Amino acid sequence: MEQFDLVIIGGGSAGMSAAIESYNLGIKDILILEKNNYLGGILNQCIHNGFGLQEFKEELTGPEFMSRFSKKVNELGIKYELNTNVLGISKDKVVSYSNKDGYKEVKAKAIILTTGCYERNAGAISLGGDRPSGVYTAGQAQLYLNNYGKLVGKKVFILGSGDIGLIMARRMSLEGAKVLGVAELMPYSAGLNRNIVQCLQDFNIPLYLSHTVKEVIGPKGHLEKIVLAQVDERFNFIPGTEQEFECDTLLLSVGLVPNVDLLSKLGIHFAKSRGPVVNQYMETELEGLFASGNVLHVHDLVDYVVSEAREAAQGVYLFLNNKLPNTNEKSLVKPLKGVGYVVPNYIQKIDNDDKLIFKFRVAKPYKNINLVIKEGDKVIKKIFKLAIIPSEMEIVKIDKKLFELNGEDITVEVEEK
Amino acid sequence: MLDVILIGAGVVGSLIARKLASYELDVLVIDKENDVGNVTSMANSAIVHSGYDPKPGSKKAIFNVKGNAMFPKLCEELDVHYEQNGSLTVAIYEEQLEILKELELRAKENGVPVQLLSKEEVLKMEPNLSPEVKGALLAPTAGIVNPFTLPVHAMENAVDNGVKLHLGEEVLSINKINDGFEVITNKNKYEAKVVINAAGVYSDKIHAMIEPIDYSIEARKGEYFVLDHYGEQLVNHTIFPLPSAKGKGILVAKTTSNNFIVGPSSEPDPDKEDVSTDKATLDNIRKQATLLVPNIPFNQVIRSFSGLRPTPSTHDFIIEPSKSYPSFINASGIESPGYVSSPAIAEYVVDELVSKVLKLNKKASFNPYVRKRVHLNELSLEERNKLIKENPDYGVIVCNCEKVSLGEIKDELSRSVPPHTIKAMKKRTRAGFGKCQSGFCQPLVLKEIAHKFNIPLNDVLYDKNESFIAHYNTKSED
């Protein structure tokens, strides 16, 4: 069986960034496996700009951002296989995959899983009503539009205010479609503020907060209309608030879910982010198997994805040099009041690191609060926030010396005044 | 003049067609849908019931028990996933133990082997059941079947053996003519000596086209959740509550693809086309099911759906010639346990009823087997590699969730009942049936269908005639 020091599963932003960093750290025996016929992942269909402000200090489109990485991968001569689907990972890190040349198994000393995420869809949210065509996830409509030159409809309603939905509201408007509105179940938007302004307000598209689609109607096979209704604090429909919108398209932008299928038979645990439980180097409970990017937790900015992937690559470097011991000495990291999830899920006592990075999202919007990070009862750091929203990930770096790491829980919570 | 026109290509119609194909007959099957098995036969629990609970002596009891015994061979010949995993009917309250004993007696009358289990025995078999269970009735001959491929493969086998199939064609009226019937559709007119009515929820309407009828078929809707197969093994047997007047109740079952289904509800629906779902019903299903299996991971739900039972006012299957004409044969009101009964119904309809009005000569060339499909996950590494060498398309995975290869997609398109729609492809291969619900693979499948039938991408349908997908060109494409 062929062997590699590092096999990277998924050649999107996270996968390529991890590969380049690993190479620079001296790990040269790398194989990237990618199911599409191109590197770059989801960014290839994001032809709008707004990528790379942190990474390159300039605004790029998705494909431009990606090509800087794929160029580098090619320059360094990092080995990759396209049109190649990974079918399984075993506990002893044998990776099986399939492509037109055959069905193969390779042995990896270390693996980084960077398989991204998928969109929650009509099935997952048990959308009520008929089952007509004309109901798509926003990303699927984006794929048809940007990669196939096809428009799925001309009179559009959007359910969910996630960023992809907002971006599609603008994109479909520019293509001549009429976007009737965007409904959001929560009393606040799930998208970035800049997208609300640039994609909805600039196009006079109304945003219906605390609203959802109660029913889709399309008995003849194609969507004809939707019934919108307001919901109460417990997300029950408020009778009498129903309004009908005639439309031929309903786009769903109701959340992204880490694509963790390949981990399902390994007996490892999953976190509230729905990605695998990991330590500060994004190593999962299976020694030598790392995860990063949207498969670990969904990111809003690709810049954060590529930097997280570099941290995972550093973990791989330590692991391959026997400097990442699999000790039982660990301190759990837990999200408490007001915090949705935190990455990492535990900190291992290792001599190498000087800083610990915590990434998390609040569970709902807050104003004038403190974010408090504690170890046991001891407050390690308190950060004041004028305003904080779930759609923007928080990244907090803390000097490791401030922690004892003696097994007491580390917690992250919101302290209201 | 044709020998037989068969109306309806659900599981009942498809199996009748296959049976007819084993005789020297000129047969035309007509169905209004764009695919075979596209109505009730694709939206049900797909349980090959043991047959312990229908009323002894009823047609339901007789055909169920007989049909159940036919499944292993049938599914072998037609290359359909089937598993005899047994069912457990579970008592949650002390007083239900008495009812289990009555059911045991009923099973004996129907000739179905069953076994009463104690609480400990049940929980050992199914550790995820509620600790409240008091006992259960095990029916080891119950099974599960892939409900999507059985009608398709049966019809493929019928067509391979000479039956003609017209999809997307609706029967509008039927007239009695001299030595047969004239069948008028939205597209054409045909004459046949014999007409067989297997029109599901509309079988009353079809029957009423030739004579007044004194029964009706009501559609009773059943809604479900489907859970992904990447989670933990929830149950191994089909788990039923005790049956009630409304039916077999809300079950928790694994499917042949190791997904899990939870449902169905049971409510009359005046609209025979309505397969919508609604939150209140689904919420109630959730509540009922958790009484049996408390920790159902509802965050693994990938889809909800509903199906319509063709429930006859007579409370039993109607499998007989019409009153006025022995050559107009009804297989009507086939509600649950209709799926499991269908092979036995087909045999009876042809060998006992058609044989009375047409001379049946066995077709020497009849081959009961469909051309074998490739089942990638059942192959060893070597076998898989050999296959990919012969045809590299089997190495290219199109649907990431369900791991369906381009080779399988193209193979389906090359068959005698090929999928013309995205949904038809989904039923055959599972491409798009997984957790992302075709978010990634749909355009790839669309391209293959467009290419095969030589139509623009814009015209490929999801299912019904108006269900376009990538219908318009963008400004730059135009």
Ligand SMILES: Cc1cc2nc3c(=O)[nH]c(=O)nc-3n(C[C@H](O)[C@H](O)[C@H](O)COP(=O)(O)OP(=O)(O)OC[C@H]3O[C@@H](n4cnc5c(N)ncnc54)[C@H](O)[C@@H]3O)c2cc1C
């Ligand atoms: C529609 C959309 C719009 C966005 N807009 C912005 C924006 O405006 N600005 C911004 O900064 N960020 C934006 N983001 C966020 C950012 O771009 C993404 O979070 C980032 O690209 C994710 O990178 P990734 O590598 O984790 O995942 P992906 O890019 O999804 O890469 C995963 C890769 O894994 C491959 N893969 C999956 N399974 C397998 C398998 N079994 N075998 C082989 N390969 C496999 C996939 O084909 C894919 O190439 C957007 C994201 C999306 C989805």
Ligand SMILES: Cc1cc2nc3c(=O)[nH]c(=O)nc-3n(C[C@H](O)[C@H](O)[C@H](O)COP(=O)(O)OP(=O)(O)OC[C@H]3O[C@@H](n4cnc5c(N)ncnc54)[C@H](O)[C@@H]3O)c2cc1C
């Ligand atoms: C919720 C639910 C759960 C069930 N669970 C089970 C179970 O676990 N086990 C079991 O054994 N059974 C079960 N059943 C019952 C089983 O599904 C049915 O008995 C069986 O599918 C009926 O098949 P059919 O061929 O009679 O009807 P259908 O599959 O509905 O086929 C009838 C066909 O006739 C066609 N047609 C109608 N009118 C016309 C026309 N005018 N012109 C042309 N074509 C026409 C339709 O398009 C359709 O394709 C269940 C049913 C439901 C609804």
